Each structure stands twice: as structure tokens, then as C-alpha cells.
Amino acid sequence: MQLAFLLYKYFPFGGLQRDFVRIAQECQQRGHSIRVYTLSWEGEVPEGFELVKVPVRSLLNHRRYAKFTRWVQADMRRRPVDRVVGFNKMPGLDVYYAADPCYEDKSRHLRKAMYRYSPRYRHFSAYERAVFDPQGKTELLMISATQQELFKHYYATPAQRFHLLPPGISPDRRAPANAEHLRRLARERLGQEFDLPADGLLLVQIGSDFYRKGLDRSIQALAALPEALRVRTRLVALGADNPARMQALADQHGVGKQVFMPGGRKDVPDFLLASDLLLHPARHENTGTVLLEALVAGLPLLVTEVCGYAHHVLDADCGLVAPEPFDQAGFNRQLAMMLGDDAARARWQANALRYAGEQDLYSMPQKAADVIVGAAV
Structure with missing residues (x-):
């Protein structure tokens, strides 16, 4: 199959980024093709990966991420893939790797109430809901049981879509x-x-x-x-x-x-x-x-x-x-x-x-x- 992996930023010392590479390489070893969409990439590109640097810009992160999503979806309409795997929350994912904590919970407990009226909140809240919506189909790769319960609490996501993974420490x-x-x-x-x-x-x-x-x-x-x-x-x-x-x-x-x-x-x-x-x-x-x-x-x-x-x-x-x-x-x-x-x-x-x-x-x-x-x- 042709697999698309989406993440906003790659640098070689990030935990999410290292997990992404190891998962993508495991899929590659099973005979699948890897295409990576990202806004920026630092370091070497693993052999056999097709790297697509998405050419969108904005001074504000949430606007740049919205442009990223639109550009990637348009490119995948021209060049279809069999699976879309996201390492950041965004619409249109078949599978999401939940490295980031529940945004809604953080917004309610670590921010002032007025924050939830901001354009930034509206963007990230909508992107999180697109992934965890109970009517959605995104399969959820979880690495924290605590976060899994928070997502269930806020979105009533069906339990069968969650897959709690063991740790992935390199041998x-x-x-x-x-x-x-x-x-x-x-x-x-x-x-x-x-x-x-x-x-x-x-x-x-x-x-x-x-x-x-x-x-x-x-x-x-x-x-x-x-x-x-x-x-x-x-x-x-x-x-x-x-x-x-x-x-x-x-x-x-x-x-x-x-x-x-x-x-x-x-x-x-x-x-x-x-x-x-x-x-x-x-x-x-x-x-x-x-x-x-x-x-x-x-x-x-x-x-x-x-x-x-x-x-x-x-x-x-x-x-x-x-x-x-x-x-x-x-x-x-x-x-x-x-x-x-x-x-x-x-x-x-x-x-x-x-x-x-x-x-x-x-x-x-x-x-x-x-x-x-x-x-x-």
C-alpha cells in the first residue's frame, strides 16, 4: 500500500519524531511505500521515504496548519494514498498517533476562560474534535491510558477505536x-x-x-x-x-x-x-x-x-x-x-x-x- 504520514515538524531529537520514524520504517519493512508530508525537516531522510515539504506560510501557527491540511488534501486527491496517518491532530486521518495530550482538557484547566473565544482555540479544538468525534472513523493509537480516558470523557469516542500501545523503546x-x-x-x-x-x-x-x-x-x-x-x-x-x-x-x-x-x-x-x-x-x-x-x-x-x-x-x-x-x-x-x-x-x-x-x-x-x-x- 501507499501510506501517507503527516506531521508538522521533524527534528531528530523529538520523542514524537523518533516514534514516527520507527513506525514508518516498520511499515516499510512490511512492503509498504512511505510518503511524508511536513512543514519542516531537520536531519537525514530515511532511505526510501518520499519527503514532501509543504510550501505554505503564515505568521500564526494555527493558520499555517490549516493551510497545510488543505494543501496536503489537494495533493492526495492528485496522488491518492491507501492510508493517512497523522502524528498531529487534523481532519481526514485514517489513523492518529496520540503523542499530544488532550487539548480540550488543557484549555479548561491551564488557560483562562476567555482563551476559549480565541481563533487559536477554535482551530485546535475543531482539529481535535475531527479526530475524536464519536461519529468519526479515525483509529486511535494511544500511548497513555490517562489521556485515553480524557478523550473519552470530552468526546464520547467509542472504545473500540482506541488501541493502547505498549512502550516502544528501541532495543x-x-x-x-x-x-x-x-x-x-x-x-x-x-x-x-x-x-x-x-x-x-x-x-x-x-x-x-x-x-x-x-x-x-x-x-x-x-x-x-x-x-x-x-x-x-x-x-x-x-x-x-x-x-x-x-x-x-x-x-x-x-x-x-x-x-x-x-x-x-x-x-x-x-x-x-x-x-x-x-x-x-x-x-x-x-x-x-x-x-x-x-x-x-x-x-x-x-x-x-x-x-x-x-x-x-x-x-x-x-x-x-x-x-x-x-x-x-x-x-x-x-x-x-x-x-x-x-x-x-x-x-x-x-x-x-x-x-x-x-x-x-x-x-x-x-x-x-x-x-x-x-x-x-
């Missing part, structure tokens, strides 16, 4: 048999790059949009460590974002030389092996794929309860979960306790590796492809 993220040897090599290299003392503690935070991921919370927790721990600790935040605001915060708290923001990196597996702890104090997070990537690498975690995948940290007993509502002082205490207890971190590491071998954390692309190629149109 190459799992700690290999020689993980300890690779950890020593990676730690030596990264230690030199980030001025890590011989007895140092390396914290890693991974994800673009530093504020939403809670990097400011991590910086404050680092600054609040007891001096004996603080001087040994370095925090590296990987992701595509402007570092100026967070660097200023680190300088203000006296840890500017201990916080590093080198941008997106291709050596994330090295960080997962070399670090002592993954921090992910996100303010809101549909799932948090990086949590499971750290888990299967054997890296203990300190995360917030809002993360959709935070329950895996509890199920595996491989770290701590900061409860909601978020309390900075409590988070600071959790970090100090975890860094000060070598035996606990060793236990959490062993628990994580055992859980990674027992649970299905890997088959999301295969299950998603099953739905895509079998979807009724």
Missing part, C-alpha cells in the same frame, strides 16, 4: 552485556568534557523545551545539595532549546560552572550508561519515553508524578517519583538522598535491569503498524 537502548566496560569508557570521555571530578556524580536530563521538562527545578535542586555533594556533582541537560534563561538561573544560584547544555546529542546511550541519575521533573508529560530509555539502560531515575510513564519507575522500584503538587524542597531532599546513598542506587540499577528483561517495553512500532495496515477506510 539498542538496553544495557549490553559489557555495560560496565562501556560505562567506564563513556564516563572517562564525558568526564573530561564536563569537568567531572574522579569521585564525581553525573546527572543527566534529556528533552527539548527546558521549562516544560523542569530543568529549572533540577538546577535549584543541584544548588540546594549539601556542599560535600554539590561540589562533586555536574548536571548535563541534552535537548534543543535556548540555554540562556537556564544558564542565567544556574549562575544566579552559584552553580553556573556545574550545569552544561550542549544541545541535542547523538551519544545519548553513552550518557545513560555513564550517568549516576536521570532527572525528569517535568511540569506535564504525556508519557516520557526517556524514562524508559534510562530504565532499560539501568540508570536510576528521579521524576515527577505527572509523567505518564512514571508508574514504571514505581513498578520497577528503580528510583523515586516526586508527588503532585510539586514541592521544590521535597524534590531537593529526594535528590540529596539518592546521591548520598550509593547502595540504594546500585539496588535501583539492578531492579531496572530485571524489569527491562521481564516487561514488554519494546513492541510499540510493531503493534502500531498492525493497526495502520489493517485499518478500515
Whole structure:
């Protein structure tokens, strides 16, 4: 079949974007042709993908997205496809991959009432309803049970259209048999790059949009460590974002030389092996794929309860979960306790590796492809 995949923006370090590539490549391996419509693309194009950059512009995102939809639908009328798979909400989809949370719920709980009279709200609300309308036919690939219930609540979408997927962690993220040897090599290299003392503690935070991921919370927790721990600790935040605001915060708290923001990196597996702890104090997070990537690498975690995948940290007993509502002082205490207890971190590491071998954390692309190629149109 000829499959069309639609997403507004591709860059190589986004969680949605990585999921898209793995699902599309799984479909490709099954013999189907892949056409991708997008507004922008950064990085290499996977072999065999037909990339269509949609030439529409507008100063306002919602207007540009409306133009994108019209242009793509016109192109597909000229060059028909068998399935239309969306990674952003929009009309005309056969299958939608629900990486984004429920817009209607966010609008009602995180915005003022007047927001729902704006053109932006009308656009995104209509696009979400087009996907989840109870009379619609779009099959829904869900990665969060919590979000699934929210969509049912607001739209009364029939249950049979929802397909709750297992996580889709790439197997190459799992700690290999020689993980300890690779950890020593990676730690030596990264230690030199980030001025890590011989007895140092390396914290890693991974994800673009530093504020939403809670990097400011991590910086404050680092600054609040007891001096004996603080001087040994370095925090590296990987992701595509402007570092100026967070660097200023680190300088203000006296840890500017201990916080590093080198941008997106291709050596994330090295960080997962070399670090002592993954921090992910996100303010809101549909799932948090990086949590499971750290888990299967054997890296203990300190995360917030809002993360959709935070329950895996509890199920595996491989770290701590900061409860909601978020309390900075409590988070600071959790970090100090975890860094000060070598035996606990060793236990959490062993628990994580055992859980990674027992649970299905890997088959999301295969299950998603099953739905895509079998979807009724």
C-alpha cells in the first residue's frame, strides 16, 4: 500500500519524531511505500521515504496548519494514498498517533476562560474534535491510558477505536552485556568534557523545551545539595532549546560552572550508561519515553508524578517519583538522598535491569503498524 504520514515538524531529537520514524520504517519493512508530508525537516531522510515539504506560510501557527491540511488534501486527491496517518491532530486521518495530550482538557484547566473565544482555540479544538468525534472513523493509537480516558470523557469516542500501545523503546537502548566496560569508557570521555571530578556524580536530563521538562527545578535542586555533594556533582541537560534563561538561573544560584547544555546529542546511550541519575521533573508529560530509555539502560531515575510513564519507575522500584503538587524542597531532599546513598542506587540499577528483561517495553512500532495496515477506510 501507499501510506501517507503527516506531521508538522521533524527534528531528530523529538520523542514524537523518533516514534514516527520507527513506525514508518516498520511499515516499510512490511512492503509498504512511505510518503511524508511536513512543514519542516531537520536531519537525514530515511532511505526510501518520499519527503514532501509543504510550501505554505503564515505568521500564526494555527493558520499555517490549516493551510497545510488543505494543501496536503489537494495533493492526495492528485496522488491518492491507501492510508493517512497523522502524528498531529487534523481532519481526514485514517489513523492518529496520540503523542499530544488532550487539548480540550488543557484549555479548561491551564488557560483562562476567555482563551476559549480565541481563533487559536477554535482551530485546535475543531482539529481535535475531527479526530475524536464519536461519529468519526479515525483509529486511535494511544500511548497513555490517562489521556485515553480524557478523550473519552470530552468526546464520547467509542472504545473500540482506541488501541493502547505498549512502550516502544528501541532495543539498542538496553544495557549490553559489557555495560560496565562501556560505562567506564563513556564516563572517562564525558568526564573530561564536563569537568567531572574522579569521585564525581553525573546527572543527566534529556528533552527539548527546558521549562516544560523542569530543568529549572533540577538546577535549584543541584544548588540546594549539601556542599560535600554539590561540589562533586555536574548536571548535563541534552535537548534543543535556548540555554540562556537556564544558564542565567544556574549562575544566579552559584552553580553556573556545574550545569552544561550542549544541545541535542547523538551519544545519548553513552550518557545513560555513564550517568549516576536521570532527572525528569517535568511540569506535564504525556508519557516520557526517556524514562524508559534510562530504565532499560539501568540508570536510576528521579521524576515527577505527572509523567505518564512514571508508574514504571514505581513498578520497577528503580528510583523515586516526586508527588503532585510539586514541592521544590521535597524534590531537593529526594535528590540529596539518592546521591548520598550509593547502595540504594546500585539496588535501583539492578531492579531496572530485571524489569527491562521481564516487561514488554519494546513492541510499540510493531503493534502500531498492525493497526495502520489493517485499518478500515
